[in-house]
Amino acid sequence: MTHTLIIAPQWIGDAVMTEPLLRRLQARGEHLTVGALPWVAPVYRAMPQVADVIEFPFAHGGLQFKARRSIARRLAGQFDKAYVLPNSLKSALLPFLASIPERIGYLGEARIGLLTHRLKNPKNKLPMVAFYSALSGETGLDGDRPELHMDAAQVEAALHQLGLLRGAYVVFAPGAEFGPAKRWPARHFSELAAKLDATVVLLGSGKEAALCEEIAAPVNAVQAGKCLNLAGKTSLPQALALIAASRSTISNDSGLMHVAAALGVPQVAIFGSSSPLHTPPLNDRARVLWLKADPAYQPPLDCAPCFARECPLGHTRCLNDIGAERVLTALHSS
Template sequence: MGSKIPDIGAVPVLPRFGMNPDRWRDGLLIRTPNWLGDAVMTLPAMLQLRKLVPNDCGLFVLCPPGLKDFFESLPIVDVTVPLHSAHSAWSRADRQSVRNLTAGACLMFNNSLRDTIYLRLAYLPMIFGSSRRMRSLLLTKAWQLQHVKRGALNKMHHAARYLAMAYALGAPEWDGTMPAFAPFCEVETMAPSLTAALKLGANLMAIAPGAAYGEAKRWPSEYFNAAARLWIERGGTIAILGAKSEMAVAESVMKDLPQNAAFNLCGKTNMKELIMLLEKAKICIANDSGTMHLAAATGTPGVAIFGSTDPSSTSPLSVNWKILYERQNCSPCFRRECQLDNDKYRCLRVISPEMVMESANEVLRRFSS
């Protein structure tokens, strides 16, 4: 039987900072990354930190407003404090909300100098994080972590970075378990198309054709469409997921698919509904995106398609996912758009719909065995 721990590479060993029980005050505050995918990759570290913090203390989260519902879906988080904006100065209410937590320490999983300053102004006794952005003097303990290198496979997963900081505070070693999501049952408020898709969940494929970062992370829409057809031909159903801004991509994937077997849910799900749908799906096909990471975190198996980014640093945190990555001379470039004049997006186009469906079948066989 294979390992239950996803391959995230070696976790760096950082200088330890011993936390005595009386230093926690009312708990630990975590300043999360701003993107959903990055936030999901903090979950192994957050789960281990929950085990580290004393039982009478809380695990608090400070996050951008768009991630509020995600963190509120996690029972391991006691209080979620959404900032009024992820990319601007804190409001007076933001500062007061942080003060009211009376946390003894904050662990920063982002690299913001601005946030570090505001955390100091909120009277956090101890603040920990990476030494980037010239903020070492403001941190109680600043750790040096390897920077991501453009054009190279970095061999260190983002989750390993977050775990390294958690371990440095004394958290126990991760065993591959992901935290559970709270159950969601408000069926009466759902869109009719979502309700219909959920009723067919036994053979439902979730498709996430978007990627907020840019086109260089998106497998062609016509390829997703072809893969969807192959799934429908074997009796399956399709749910296309994404944000409202990705509607054009979703409509392209939906083109000429049978209406009784394909549901365009792009922009029609809130975070809790998205989590529930992913939990009920049989499999997920996705680009390197927040939805990919979320699907893997729910326990649903899947196939991840990588183009301009680095699968060694942002692969899904699940042993039940297969990564398709055809590295080119220029990859990983981390560009939003392809810079080649000829044969644009070759890294994505060489991955055929047949390859994806073959991988999906392989994953399902392995998952069911």
């Protein structure tokens, strides 16, 4: 049996999109251990093909050479192969220091000596699932769809702890790490919440708590308790459990969008500055709203996708012009 170490990406959405690659590797007999940062590790624990998850104590930024060397010494001799999924120099350093014989990844910043098998970065932006799956060396990647599996007891425990019932609420994930040009306006989320015939559970990080309160406050002022703001109050495993048991999920293009897709829940995904051609929610029950692809929307959004953090033109029409009623209609068809 081949013992394989996976160096995971640092973002939740990217982690979800690596699942088809891991499924391919496990199917051909590789025993998979994933090395991941703590905030991504729970995603890999929701992948049955992963035998073990090692949480790396690394912070954002910096090479942190001593810490990587220390962990590499502990891992030395345990693995035959490593797949380095991020494109950075520091991510390739640990497998090199651990003397793992085969080290596979894309050409990145100064990694020629660190990797033994290097793929050229594609000239055009591939869908991210295909980008990661190509590292397997196999073909026929078009049908790959990420899948996550939550333990039923874990889901029920999260519901019980938070006083929720399966299928009795809708999840809103209004954040987006990259910036406001990916976030549907808070006032639109509030309007949508008021129209729904279910409790609304708002999920996100602690940094998004104020945004979620901005959405919840005007709705709760009219319908007390309609919105439950749990941003920063749940662990990631709890958030995954709440999405898995939700009636549906509405989000921007974000990590939790990809979680909802991989869990197969009905969802509406709202795109602004980014493109669903590159990072779509791969879910038959997903409905994508992207004005760039709407021929009836006038004048056309020639500026989209700009992939900017903030709208370079100052109007953010790509999001402002998607009304709550349109999202509600899409939700009913998901």
